[in-house]
Amino acid sequence: MxxxxxxxxxxxxxxxxxxxxxxxxxxxxxxxxxxxxxxxxxxxxxxxxxxxxxxxxxxxxxxxxxxxxxxxxxxxxxxxxxxxxxxxxxxxxxxxxxxxxxxxxxxxxxxxxxxxxxxxxxxxxxxxxxxxxxxxxxxxxxxxxxxxxxxxxxxxxxxxxxxxxxxxxxxxxxxxxxxxxxxxxxxxxxxxxxxxxxxxxxxxxxxxxxxxxxxxxxxxxxxxxxxxxSKHKIDFSLRGVPVVSQFVARDAEMQALEKVLVDTAPTTTSRNVVIVHGLGGIGKTQLVVKFAREHQGRFSAIFWLDGSSEASLKQSFVSMAQRLPQGKLTADGVQMRSQATVEAEVAVRECQQWLSIPTNSRWLLIIDNVDRDHQDRDDSQAYDVKAYFPDADHGSILITSRLASLQRLGSGVKVGTVATEQARAILENNAGRVVEDADVVLELLHGLPLALTQAGSYMRETNASATTYAKHYSQTWERLMESEARFPLEEYGDRSVLTTWTISYGQVQRQSKEAAWLLKLWGLLDNGELWYELVAACNDLAAETDVPTWLREVAEDELAFDQAIRLLTRYSLVDGKEGTEGHSMHSVLHRWCGHLADEEEQDELGCLAVGLVASNVPSKSDAQFWKKRRRVMA
The missing domain is CATH 3.40.50 (Rossmann fold)
Structure with missing residues (x-):
């Protein structure tokens, strides 16, 4: 030519x-x-x-x-x-x-x-x-x-x-x-x-x-x-991979993954580690499943491991070891294959040894749902995921997690809410029909894939209209969520809006009672923004009413407040609000936080919330009156 x-x-x-x-x-x-x-x-x-x-x-x-x-x-x-x-x-x-x-x-x-x-x-x-x-x-x-x-x-x-x-x-x-x-x-x-x-x-x-x-x-x-x-080729398998039947394209996040794991993979001489992080229910697993399916041909082998606990991760290594070529196993590995019960430690060693073969550099290891913080010493199922990385400085590791702090292990790809048209597609795909007046539901759920999937499934099963769903959401939220939970979502590990954040909340609660109480209080404030001065107003309330010890400790100074917020951010429960020193929370998660407190606690926290907002209303003589008023009244 x-x-x-x-x-x-x-x-x-x-x-x-x-x-x-x-x-x-x-x-x-x-x-x-x-x-x-x-x-x-x-x-x-x-x-x-x-x-x-x-x-x-x-x-x-x-x-x-x-x-x-x-x-x-x-x-x-x-x-x-x-x-x-x-x-x-x-x-x-x-x-x-x-x-x-x-x-x-x-x-x-x-x-x-x-x-x-x-x-x-x-x-x-x-x-x-x-x-x-x-x-x-x-x-x-x-x-x-x-x-x-x-x-x-x-x-x-x-x-x-x-x-x-x-x-x-x-x-x-x-x-x-x-x-x-x-x-x-x-x-x-x-x-x-x-x-x-x-x-x-x-x-x-x-x-x-x-x-x-x-x-x-x-x-x-x-x-x-x-x-x-080819000598290290292992056929792609969907074993252990969550079923994702209605994936809606997320181009920006997919391109970010491709840039690190596909575009640079052939030329890099070191290991690629990518952390896909974000709020529970945001669609991290679904994104990674789609990536694995689309790019399986670029890797000699792809393994999917369940990282939700150390025990489940080890069991995934046992399954992985069964797929390794017989000729590449050590003597212990060959013996392991012949036994009815496989020792997890032997399986982990065999897998790490195979991944470390110098000429075997094109594999992809996916560890899903690494949501337990190994720094939480009271969580018996928490572990350090890095301890399970192979020694060799090659290959690719892709982790999904709510722990933004895991970005220290490699490159981070944050998964956020989906845009309106993507949200509509998720809702209607799961509802199995074009949803009239869908905007009333989309406005309530603010692009959270789990909530949209759950809402669509509920509407399909009950034939409810968007208007009816919105009415239930506004008036009887907890009962609606309990009803939705009866329709399990396999692609989300049968988790629901009611249960998906429970693990993260439990970890926060064990590490800081103050941060856990702050979440409960936030459920009665506006989800759009929380800032230090709003909480610090409790010092003005102390002369008129009893202010709980936990709130006084959080409001002691900005460092104490930042420490509580940092913990919530670590579990992707809150986000920094761009252009301010405040923080925001997703509206569906905010609804969930509003139901963390029991009735007696809600009464107490409700009075506190009203007092804090009232104390932050500026006087007209304040030089920043309009700025502060807009922030409080937003």
Whole structure:
């Protein structure tokens, strides 16, 4: 296949052209040409800027394998003739542009293309650096760089002035040498490097030998690449994976996962760890299930582990050990397979040993629902998830958790509420029909996937309208939630709005009675914002009424208040409110908090809430009257 593109940047046919645009067109042409044989070996021969186009195309193909199947993985050889990897010192952008301006009108000149000529150009540097990172891969593509020995008359490219120079020097025209990269000189000018009149020419024979050697090495190279994955390949299994039948696309979060686990995975030399964190019921597990299904082909093996407790995690390792290749087990592992009862500690060791094999670096370990904080010493089921990471510094680990603090282990992807149209889709998918007046329900549930799924299931089972559901939600919330809980949601582990935050609340309660009481009080205040001065007003109330000890301790100073808020934030129960020093809570969680207190506690907390709000109403003489009034009355 021969591929060319129009590169004229001056004169009547001048084109506004970029390397990235040409790279996309090249990929489209390749995909059409290779439709029947997408995995056939590929060898590129490129001249000058065409080499940069090829590099950009390969990088795009690597980062989006599903769109450009087989192109990066099947490329076995690259031959570059005078490609200016570090700029074309012999073709000054300033000189070329000045010459063009002498000969042509301004609207006949497209100077953008010249920027890539300059040494140190940002795009040029980025493309070369990114390609350099792919050279860390095993079984890398063979590269040959040819550079010119004769100068060219660059002055005659534009204009009539003679200026003879070497266009692309040896240092600029050659990538860094390695065991799969080499360089050769050609006794030619830059513009005839790829043109030969006689097969007996010395330069042609040199090029022909390089091409021939690459062609001959291609089958073995492709076989070696396939072996790197296939010898550790374990078929994708849905065992232990929650059933997700009505997933609604979450593009931003999916792209964040793909950026770390897919786009950079082929070039990284260290382990990838990603923490998907957010409020319980926000859809973390559903997102990760979708990711695993869509990208299973990018990993040699994917294992799904239940991280809800240490005991369940160990049992998941037992199941994982049963899927490992017999030939890769230790003597203890082989014996383990023959026993009716498998020791969890042996299974964990076998799995970690297999994950640590040096050539086995393309696996993905998913640990779901790591919601128990190992710093909570009173929680017998809490554990340090890092203790179960394999020793090897390769592979990928994806964790779902309500614990935002786990981001210290790697990269964090926060999962928030869904947008209105996504929320409508979740509600109607689970209701099994188009829901009239759905907006009244969407406004109540504020994009929380668990609440939307539960509401839709309830409406399907009871044939309730949106208006009826909204009435029950507003008037008899707890009874409605109890009714909804009778319709189990398998994709949420049969948890409901009533139960999903119980574990997090229990952990908060064990670590700080003050923070737990603050949650109860917050259930009787507005969910939109809680700030220190609002709570600190209890000091003014102390002269008129009994203020509980826990509240005085929380309001002692901002450090004490921040400590309580930090604990609630750790379990993703509250969020910082952007642009203020306040904090907010999801409206459905706020409803749940309003039912934490018993009747006697509700009376006491209700009086406190009224007193705190009243004490924060500013007088008209206050310099910040309108700001404070808006905050209190919002």
């Amino acid at each position: 021969r591929y060319g593109y129009q590169s004229q940047w001056f004169g009547e046919g001048a084109m506004r052209q970029k390397a990235s645009t040409v790279a996309q067109r090249l990929l489209l042409a390749l995909r059409r040409k290779r439709k029947e044989y997408p995995n056939r070996p590929l060898l590129f021969i490129a001249h000058c800027f065409g080499g940069l186009v090829v590099l950009k195309a390969l990088l795009d193909a690597q980062q989006n394998e599903s769109e450009w199947p087989g192109i990066f993985a099947s490329t076995t050889g690259l031959i570059f003739f005078g490609t200016p990897f570090r700029g074309a010192e012999g073709m000054s952008q300033v000189e070329m542009l000045a010459a063009a301006q002498r000969e042509y009108q301004q609207d006949e000149i497209q100077p953008e293309v010249l920027k890539i000529l300059e040494p140190g150009n940002e795009f040029l540097q980025e493309v070369v650096d990114q390609f350099g990172r792919t050279r860390r891969l095993a079984n890398k593509t063979q590269v040959a760089c040819f550079y010119e020995l004769k100068p060219s008359n660059v002055g005659r490219i534009v204009g009539k002035t003679d200026r003879t120079r070497v266009v692309v020097s040896e240092s600029s025209g050659c990538l860094d040498l390695s065991d799969a990269a080499s360089k050769y000189s050609l006794s030619r000018t830059h513009f005839d490097m790829n043109k030969f009149e006689d097969a007996q020419e010395e330069d042609f024979e040199t090029v022909a030998e390089v091409v021939q050697s690459m062609v001959e090495a291609s089958p073995e190279l492709l076989w070696a690449r396939s072996q790197c994955i």
